[in-house]
Amino acid sequence: MTSHVTTADEHERAHPTPGTYTKVGLVLFILTALEVALYEITFGEHAGALGDLTHVFVPMLLTLSAAKFALVAMFYMHLKQDSRLFTGVFVFPLIIAAVVILALAALMAYHMAFAKSGG
Amino acid sequence: MTDIAHPLAAPNPHLETSTGLDSRKLAIWTFLGSECMFFASLISTYVVFRNKSLVGPFPHTPWTDPATGRVYEPIIEIPLVTVGTALLLFSSLFIVLALYGAQKGNRKMLLGWLAATIMCGMFFVGMQVYEFTHFVHKGLTLQRNMFGASFFTLTGFHGTHVTIGVIWLLTMFVLALRKQLPAENAINLEMAALYWHFVDVVWIIIFPVVYLMQ
Amino acid sequence: MATVVGKEALVAGIPAEKTGLWSWITTVDHKRVAVLYLIGSMFFFFLGGIEALLIRIQLVRPDNNFVTPEVFNELFTMHGTTMIFLAVMPMSQIFFNYIIPLMIGARDVAFPRLNAFGVWVFLLGGLFLNASFLFGAAPDAGWFGYANLTSKQFSPGMHVDFWMLGLQILGVSSLAAAVNFFVTIINLRAPGMRLMRMPMFVWMSFITMILLLLAFPVITVALILLMFDRFFGTHFFVPTGGGDPILWQHLFWIFGHPEVYILILPAFGIISEVLPVFSRKPLFGYAAMVFSGVFIAFLGFGVWSHHMFSTGMGPIADTFFSLATMLIAIPTGVKIFNWIGTIWGGSLQLKTPMLFALGFIAMFIMGGLSGVMHASPPADLQQTDTYFVVAHFHYVLFGGSIFGLVAGAYYWWPKMFGKVLDERLGKIHFWLQLIGFNLTFFPMHFVGLHGMPRRVYTYPKGLGFDSMNQWETVGAFILAGGFAVMLYNIWKTWRTAPPAPADPWNGATLEWSIPSPPQEWNFPEIPTVTGRDPLWEAKRQRGGPLPEPQRVSGQGIHMPAPSYWPLVTAFSLPLLFTGLMLASKIGPWGIFIGVATLFFGIYNWLFEPSYTSIPGVKGKGRH
Numbered sequence: 001m002t003s004h005v006t007t008a009d010e011h012e013r014a015h016p017t018p019g020t021y022t023k024v025g026l027v028l029f030i031l032t033a034l035e036v037a038l039y040e041i042t043f044g045e046h047a048g049a050l051g052d053l054t055h056v057f058v059p060m061l062l063t064l065s066a067a068k069f070a071l072v073a074m075f076y077m078h079l080k081q082d083s084r085l086f087t088g089v090f091v092f093p094l095i096i097a098a099v100v101i102l103a104l105a106a107l108m109a110y111h112m113a114f115a116k117s118g119g
Numbered sequence: 120m121t122d123i124a125h126p127l128a129a130p131n132p133h134l135e136t137s138t139g140l141d142s143r144k145l146a147i148w149t150f151l152g153s154e155c156m157f158f159a160s161l162i163s164t165y166v167v168f169r170n171k172s173l174v175g176p177f178p179h180t181p182w183t184d185p186a187t188g189r190v191y192e193p194i195i196e197i198p199l200v201t202v203g204t205a206l207l208l209f210s211s212l213f214i215v216l217a218l219y220g221a222q223k224g225n226r227k228m229l230l231g232w233l234a235a236t237i238m239c240g241m242f243f244v245g246m247q248v249y250e251f252t253h254f255v256h257k258g259l260t261l262q263r264n265m266f267g268a269s270f271f272t273l274t275g276f277h278g279t280h281v282t283i284g285v286i287w288l289l290t291m292f293v294l295a296l297r298k299q300l301p302a303e304n305a306i307n308l309e310m311a312a313l314y315w316h317f318v319d320v321v322w323i324i325i326f327p328v329v330y331l332m333q
Numbered sequence: 334m335a336t337v338v339g340k341e342a343l344v345a346g347i348p349a350e351k352t353g354l355w356s357w358i359t360t361v362d363h364k365r366v367a368v369l370y371l372i373g374s375m376f377f378f379f380l381g382g383i384e385a386l387l388i389r390i391q392l393v394r395p396d397n398n399f400v401t402p403e404v405f406n407e408l409f410t411m412h413g414t415t416m417i418f419l420a421v422m423p424m425s426q427i428f429f430n431y432i433i434p435l436m437i438g439a440r441d442v443a444f445p446r447l448n449a450f451g452v453w454v455f456l457l458g459g460l461f462l463n464a465s466f467l468f469g470a471a472p473d474a475g476w477f478g479y480a481n482l483t484s485k486q487f488s489p490g491m492h493v494d495f496w497m498l499g500l501q502i503l504g505v506s507s508l509a510a511a512v513n514f515f516v517t518i519i520n521l522r523a524p525g526m527r528l529m530r531m532p533m534f535v536w537m538s539f540i541t542m543i544l545l546l547l548a549f550p551v552i553t554v555a556l557i558l559l560m561f562d563r564f565f566g567t568h569f570f571v572p573t574g575g576g577d578p579i580l581w582q583h584l585f586w587i588f589g590h591p592e593v594y595i596l597i598l599p600a601f602g603i604i605s606e607v608l609p610v611f612s613r614k615p616l617f618g619y620a621a622m623v624f625s626g627v628f629i630a631f632l633g634f635g636v637w638s639h640h641m642f643s644t645g646m647g648p649i650a651d652t653f654f655s656l657a658t659m660l661i662a663i664p665t666g667v668k669i670f671n672w673i674g675t676i677w678g679g680s681l682q683l684k685t686p687m688l689f690a691l692g693f694i695a696m697f698i699m700g701g702l703s704g705v706m707h708a709s710p711p712a713d714l715q716q717t718d719t720y721f722v723v724a725h726f727h728y729v730l731f732g733g734s735i736f737g738l739v740a741g742a743y744y745w746w747p748k749m750f751g752k753v754l755d756e757r758l759g760k761i762h763f764w765l766q767l768i769g770f771n772l773t774f775f776p777m778h779f780v781g782l783h784g785m786p787r788r789v790y791t792y793p794k795g796l797g798f799d800s801m802n803q804w805e806t807v808g809a810f811i812l813a814g815g816f817a818v819m820l821y822n823i824w825k826t827w828r829t830a831p832p833a834p835a836d837p838w839n840g841a842t843l844e845w846s847i848p849s850p851p852q853e854w855n856f857p858e859i860p861t862v863t864g865r866d867p868l869w870e871a872k873r874q875r876g877g878p879l880p881e882p883q884r885v886s887g888q889g890i891h892m893p894a895p896s897y898w899p900l901v902t903a904f905s906l907p908l909l910f911t912g913l914m915l916a917s918k919i920g921p922w923g924i925f926i927g928v929a930t931l932f933f934g935i936y937n938w939l940f941e942p943s944y945t946s947i948p949g950v951k952g953k954g955r956h
Contacts, residue, residue, distance in 0.1 A: 065323055099635075101162055104584075110646070140520065153547065265574070268561070
């Protein structure tokens with residue numbers, strides 16, 4: 001046998017334990033609850049309970065989502081423990097994707113503001 | 120006599136790769152990177168069109184059709200989709216526990232948590248199917264307005280990805296039942312799990328953008 | 334783990350034949366996959382060429398009626414679609430498939446069956462697209478299918494459906510290949526071949542794969558949205574329903590601009606291989622070439638709206654995209670100077686591959702210059718939608734990609750087929766191509782700036798277009814003559830030329846160290862590499878040429894087993910999409926059959942063992 005038998009274990013150094021996974025799961029659940037709560041106090045049944053949050057709603061919401069995204073990617077998909085190549089292979093397209101979404105939203109919003117329907 | 124008769128056997132472990140990483144795992148990550156662009160295009164389309172409907176029903180506000188007088192309630196219902204979101208999130212936890220079991224050679228752990236994952240996935244798809252038919256009853260169709268078109272297309276393609284994931288996981292479950300998923304082949308489950316987490320992660324974006332943002 | 338089954342490659346009772354139709358149908362050998370791409374791409378290239386000649390005949394004189402306007406629309410649409418998706422991209426695939434594993438010292442690609450799947454999908458997709466002619470419904474809305482001309486309202490027949498679904502099928506092939514080669518290049522390099530020691534063709538191909546992975550999903554979505562508009566009554570691109578045709582343009586060009594880099598980068602890579610060998614000098618500025626390639630690819634995602642300067646995006650967007658487009662000229666310029674630096678002071682061997690490579694540099698510079706002219710929005714408002722643009726992209730796509738690919742064909746032909754193509758005929762081809770190409774496309778710069786629009790089936794007398802259009806048509810036929818000479822060359826050398834040595838050109842890279850053509854396993858032993866240009870290094874150390882490599886028995890070498898499941902799975906795609914097209918007539922049955930075949934194919938593929946286990950594989954033997 002060669003000295004370089006590469007199995008799954010060799011490259012997943014110090015994998016999290018089921019306990020860690022469960023804790024991450026609870027955090028994810030709490031973050032989701034916070035997202036929904038944020039919605040409720042901004043637009044939903046309890047709108048205005050903490051003042052007018054409409055302007056900070058989107059940034060706060062997206063921050064919560066980004067945190068969930070990162071947790072799943074880093075712990076459940078093992079990006080934190082695995083080779084950084086996988087992180088690069090995933091994060092690079094993610095950045096391009098984000099840029100495309102933002103660019104399209106901006107370009108189309110400008111366009112639609114000027115091209116009123118019926119014109 | 121293991122690997123010729125053994126489906127999804129690991130290739131010769133003497134196989135060396137330039138990075139030391141398994142090519143199949145790299146392939147899945149590469150595919151997921153590509154899928155980021157797929158969903159980015161669908162999400163962009165949704166973001167561009169969501170407030171551009173010429174007629175209702177609308178996501179969060181009621182609307183009365185001036186032509187017929189019919190009142191359309193707001194389409195989005197938070198409680199149901201929140202349950203679905205939670206289920207999908209927990210399914211990610213369950214599958215990583217199943218994978219842990221697979222890697223440790225613990226077949227019971229693998230089977231139990233994998234079954235839980237599949238149940239969550241099936242419930243999510245069921246919830247989506249129910250939600251779609253419910254929305255259609257409320258008057259929202261693909262053709263009705265831009266919200267309908269972009270909503271059903273985006274969430275529909277996501278739901279299709281979840282369904283494919285469920286089929287994939289069911290296949291893994293059957294293999295595990297047949298004792299064909301030993302620890303050395305855990306990478307096959309890892310590949311399915313990565314796809315499954317990705318589908319969850321896309322929902323993590325879709326849920327706030329579609330259901331919560333005004 | 335590896336168990337002994339027997340020395341023959343025997344999988345599920347199928348013996349691994351080496352000859353005959355069945356061996357080709359079940360092949361997973363990257364070299365055979367390359368030959369399949371060659372046959373397919375040559376066939377479609379000639380189809381696209383005939384379409385071009387018919388266009389040129391129609392345009393040879395004003396007020397011509399050689400073809401009807403409707404047929405003319407089909408001709409220019411199919412010419413563009415065919416040349417891009419069925420000719421240039423598959424021609425690049427020939428060399429990705431044949432040469433990359435050889436250059437990196439591998440026995441095959443990372444996923445041989447996925448590789449076979451890709452070529453079958455390409456061939457079936459090309460047939461699907463061209464089957465449209467049989468129904469009198471060839472695509473006719475331009476290769477870029479702008480909405481809302483492509484809506485059901487304005488394109489009621491099946492023309493656009495064939496285009497839309499045909500491209501989806503082809504997209505699957507490209508994505509499969511991209512995943513495969515991305516992983517192959519990262520993971521299957523020979524020991525010692527660090528990334529910065531890889532041949533430049535491998536680097537440019539690697540970057541191309543990344544572009545494919547990121548760009549194709551976008552057009553996939555655009556085509557899905559179009560399909561939903563046409564089949565399910567949505568209004569994504571229909572203004573009366575709240576939609577916007579401009580979204581199509583954005584999505585299409587977010588794909589479309591990286592696509593043109595996908596079309597040119599492999600040719601860049603080929604040139605970077607040919608110039609050093611035929612100048613007897615290493616490539617000038619290796620690191621700069623790598624980084625400029627990376628920069629071009631990355632920046633290529635930020636320029637797409639330069640195709641949309643006439644849509645009124647506003648000054649901020651116009652400025653941004655204009656600047657980004659001008660910026661991309663910088664790394665491109667770096668490459669051109671490095672190519673010139675490579676040949677500067679070299680001992681030039683003006684053989685056919687070199688002639689095409691030098692022609693490439695000149696033609697691509699010209700195409701690049703007209704491209705930079707488009708980067709300025711005010712200038713572009715004059716140039717867009719005229720023949721000036723047609724001139725530009727033919728200079729970069731033909732003068733660039735085709736010249737580069739033809740250089741690669743003459744260069745690697747001996748390795749692939751064991752015959753060196755005739756040098757005299759090669760030179761005749763070169764001059765016919767160079768003269769014919771320039772005669773066809775150079776006048777288009779003028780005729781375009783004088784106001785001749787694109788995609789017009791005729792033009793009236795006396796606008797100043799007449800004589801130039803005549804020259805262009807003459808040029809097109811001279812160009813066709815050049816390719817006829819190449820075909821004759823191939824046929825003649827096949828029959829009469831002596832067998833080629835392993836290294837007819839005094840090459841620098843690993844593919845020249847094995848017999849021409851290589852044996853199934855490529856290398857009897859996987860080489861270890863200690864620098865760039867490993868073969869020149871080896872010859873230097875030896876003080877002379879390397880001995881002619883011998884053919885060996887292949888005992889103990891472990892190769893992937895053949896399989897027909899990739900072909901079965903590939904078939905499911907045209908079945909599925911034909912089912913979609915006919916759904917309004919036959920209901921969902923076609924779709925069900927397609928999906929069922931897909932699952933059937935995939936499951937059998939996955940549960941068939943991919944390797945035969947043969948004892949005696951030691952240490953670093955890669956499959």
